[in-house]
Amino acid sequence: MIDLKGISKIYGQKKVVNDVSVSIAKGKVTSFIGPNGAGKSTLLSMITRLLDQDSGEVLLEGKNILQAPSDALAKKIAILKQSNHMDLKITVRELISFGRFPYSKGRLNERDHEIIDEAISYMELEEFEDRYIDELSGGQRQRVYIAMTIAQDTEYIFLDEPLNNLDMKHSVQIMQILRRLVRERNKTIIIVIHDINFASCYSDNIVAMKDGKVAISGKKDDVIKKEILEDIYEMDINIECIYGQQICVYFDEHEDASVDDFIEDQVRA
């Protein structure tokens, strides 16, 4: 269980994250949703000690995380940020092996290699194992980083937009893997995600943020509601129940005629 108590982050005059207090339940998938600039990623960075908060505290099972030693924390929580550019000459397997660093400090034993193999097969990366990172596509690379996080084998896993660069197939695959990690290994998964339908289908709990504040947090059925989402995203959203899942439909119902005119003009010209 992670408790946030009055977390704030101020850049200049702007409160990017403003007095956020929320609890994250153990053994669940919790999604942070909200429009761009709502402060989701900043909040995630503060929960995982990548960024110092200006006020408030993060309690991990009752203890302030800033007081825990960093290497002990690395066995409890793992964080994967959204931009992962790397110039290093490093192979897929070598990168995933770094997930074991908190345990092995660079000297891998048998058990470490087993866990690395497992993470590789979890993410279906066997065929790329010996390729260099810079030879992979964006989606493949994303899967490698997630494999590294899985190899870290922590109770809490934080992923900042894990579906970035992924096609539908791999997005679904990753969400299923996350659910499996919760189901089989009782992991606690916290993700920042933009696609509200993925959030709706695969989360237990949802925290919706807007303008640096928590707009609402609770079970997904309490959050995926027309009035609530319309208020957060400031657009028309309809919610349909398809195969028992709440699906948000947020496309224009009426086509914009001016677009057709524009295309016709272009064709004529």
Place this chain on the structure above:
Amino acid sequence: MHNGKNNRLLLILTIATLAIAGFYILYQLNFDILFYQLPSRVNRVVTMLIVGIAIAVSTVIFQTITKNRILTPSIMGLDSVYLFIQTIIVFIVGTSSPLLTNDFVNYLVSMLGLVVFTVLVFKYLFRLTGNHVFLLLLIGIILGTFFNSLSTFMQMLINPDDFLILQNSMFASFNAINDSLIWITGAIVLLMLIIVLRDFHSLDVIALGRDHAINLGINYDRKVSQLLLIIAVLVSVSTALVGPIMFLGLLVVNLAHEMFKTFKHRYLLLGSTLIAVITLLLGQMLTQYVFNQAVEISVIINLVGGVYFIILMLKESRR
């Protein structure tokens, strides 16, 4: 996967280093002056080893921290401060002062000046800039330019004879190095090397970037400020010993990257150190035997390094 190949490469480089060092020590040895010539040559080789370690290790770590392969620690302005110290000595107390003529005193003064400068800049500014490495480097560049300008200004004012003497300290040289200074520097460099090698795995993690390093349990800000201090000490002592020669670092670390094609610091640190020593030995042989001391070793290294860089850039741009 590549470890076998890289281990072989390290072995080859080690053998090459030993062979070239042996050749340098024994080449045209004159038995009449054996007791003068042999220790003097051995001293030079030891000096080159010390400087090679200092330059290579500091550059490798510096590039890992900054995630940039074309930077060297000289960007922190240490070369300029060294020159400034030499210039201000000449400017204020003149060329006959023991501050300049006594190797030992000059070494101490230079080293203290450099260490005080870096500790002030890094310990203080590191906190002030909120641990932003790049902001720190920008300040380093500005300070470096500042001290450079001050030195140039004073060099304009001193008389030409003094300037000629001052010019000696502008270029690195391995000739006539004081014995005890070699051992002092060697001890300091060895100490730093041990600290670095004891924990070289965390350098691999730091190379992944700040976020990954913190995630994997590295106390990043503390570790980086510690490493920056180690770099400062290494650069300071080697500059105080032989003079400014930082371009060498850029050359050898990039050569090591080309040869080893790995991110692992075990190979990068050892490989670039060996390449640095080989480069220094070859450079020294060129100055001594081919150019008969008419050209400074740093001039040769800069020439070779510069050409290599142009080739490297042409190669990269064609990709």
